[in-house]
Amino acid sequence: MAYTRNEIIELLRLEGKDKEALFREAAALRDETIGTKVYLRGLIEYGNVCTKDCLYCGIRRSGDTPRYTLDRQQVLAAARFAYESGYGSIVIQGGEIHSERHIDTIEQLLRDVAALSSGRLGVTLSLGEQSYETYARWREAGAHRYLLRIEASNRDLYAKIHPDDGMHSFDRRVKALEDLRETGYQVGTGVMVGLPWQTTGDLADDLLFMRSIDIDMCGMGPYIVSDGTPLAAYPGPIAPPGHRLDMTLKMISVLRLMMPDINIAAATALQAIDRDGRRTALACGANVIMPNISPEDAKHSYTLYNGKSTVADNSIGDLQAAWNENGDSLHFRRR
Numbered sequence: 617m618a619y620t621r622n623e624i625i626e627l628l629r630l631e632g633k634d635k636e637a638l639f640r641e642a643a644a645l646r647d648e649t650i651g652t653k654v655y656l657r658g659l660i661e662y663g664n665v666c667t668k669d670c671l672y673c674g675i676r677r678s679g680d681t682p683r684y685t686l687d688r689q690q691v692l693a694a695a696r697f698a699y700e701s702g703y704g705s706i707v708i709q710g711g712e713i714h715s716e717r718h719i720d721t722i723e724q725l726l727r728d729v730a731a732l733s734s735g736r737l738g739v740t741l742s743l744g745e746q747s748y749e750t751y752a753r754w755r756e757a758g759a760h761r762y763l764l765r766i767e768a769s770n771r772d773l774y775a776k777i778h779p780d781d782g783m784h785s786f787d788r789r790v791k792a793l794e795d796l797r798e799t800g801y802q803v804g805t806g807v808m809v810g811l812p813w814q815t816t817g818d819l820a821d822d823l824l825f826m827r828s829i830d831i832d833m834c835g836m837g838p839y840i841v842s843d844g845t846p847l848a849a850y851p852g853p854i855a856p857p858g859h860r861l862d863m864t865l866k867m868i869s870v871l872r873l874m875m876p877d878i879n880i881a882a883a884t885a886l887q888a889i890d891r892d893g894r895r896t897a898l899a900c901g902a903n904v905i906m907p908n909i910s911p912e913d914a915k916h917s918y919t920l921y922n923g924k925s926t927v928a929d930n931s932i933g934d935l936q937a938a939w940n941e942n943g944d945s946l947h948f949r950r951r
């Protein structure tokens with residue numbers, strides 16, 4: 617559906633029965649377009665060392681969180697677990713590092729992961745902004761999807777939630793998304809929902825941004841305060857958790873109606889507000905879930921926001937999972 621900005625704002629304001637109808641319509645369109653099965657991505661939290669200083673993030677450079685990086689054996693053990701459990705794909709996510717050593721290490725890991733699954737395990741990376749050459753090297757080594765949230769597509773809002781230290785540029789982030797496309801990845805982006813200063817108009821623009829760059833995948837979740845970060849000291853009110861959850865669900869539904877054949881993840885942050893948050897998102901049009909398969913210590917040190925390390929529920933339960941499928945986005949395959 618090619619909605620206008622005003623139409624999107626109206627949809628994002630729906631409440632009660634109309635909102636429920638929106639959720640159902642989005643889920644029905646997903647079922648019809650890409651099927652009822654949920655893709656599984658085993659999430660490996662590679663490390664929390666980061667050169668960036670994002671004002672909302674618990675692993676920002678200036679924070680005092682103890683740092684860790686998984687070693688090769690830990691990553692490969694998690695990847696093997698995902699492969700043998702039939703998850704079909706993994707996500708390697710972590711802080712943004714640009715050193716040659718880091719780039720080499722990831723490249724080698726990607727080759728090892730490809731070898732242990734004969735290239736069958738889907739691999740998504742989420743390691744921040746890198747150079748065109750780095751993206752190309754990692755693509756060549758076996759990664760084929762990349763998740764880089766724009767975080768906020770309004771450049772003024774982006775500037776408010778990132779420091780003005782020369783390291784955080786809206787334009788560079790957009791350029792990174794273009795580089796990912798050019799180097800052959802399935803490209804995923806997303807935003808945080810319920811940020812300070814954010815308006816419903818901003819959220820509508822976020823969805824229009826995603827459509828304009830023709831994304832293959834999306835991961836968006838509620839903003840959750842992370843104690844000790846500069847944004848946690850924001851003096852104004854932020855929307856209550858239930859509202860942020862609800863708004864995220866509406867964002868997922870509207871995006872599904874706008875881009876029926878993309879992959880949309882039920883973000884982990886939903887679970888920090890509501891135990892069933894991710895499952896609810898699946899009933900609103902999302903089709904990807906990312907069970908955390910990081911080693912226990914890492915789970916507790918990868919502290920993006922409050923309440924994250926207590927997120928324990930990885931149960932796939934009665935979900936209709938797409939076992940052993942690598943889960944490429946239909947949008948990408950049709951391209």
Ligand code: SAH
Nearest residue numbers: 672673710711712744765839840842920921
């Ligand atoms: N370094 C990578 C991965 C970042 S962490 C990158 O830059 O892409 C993954 C995501 O966690 C971020 O994109 C951000 O949207 C989300 N995140 C960080 N802090 C958060 C918070 N306080 N509340 C909700 N989500 C947050």
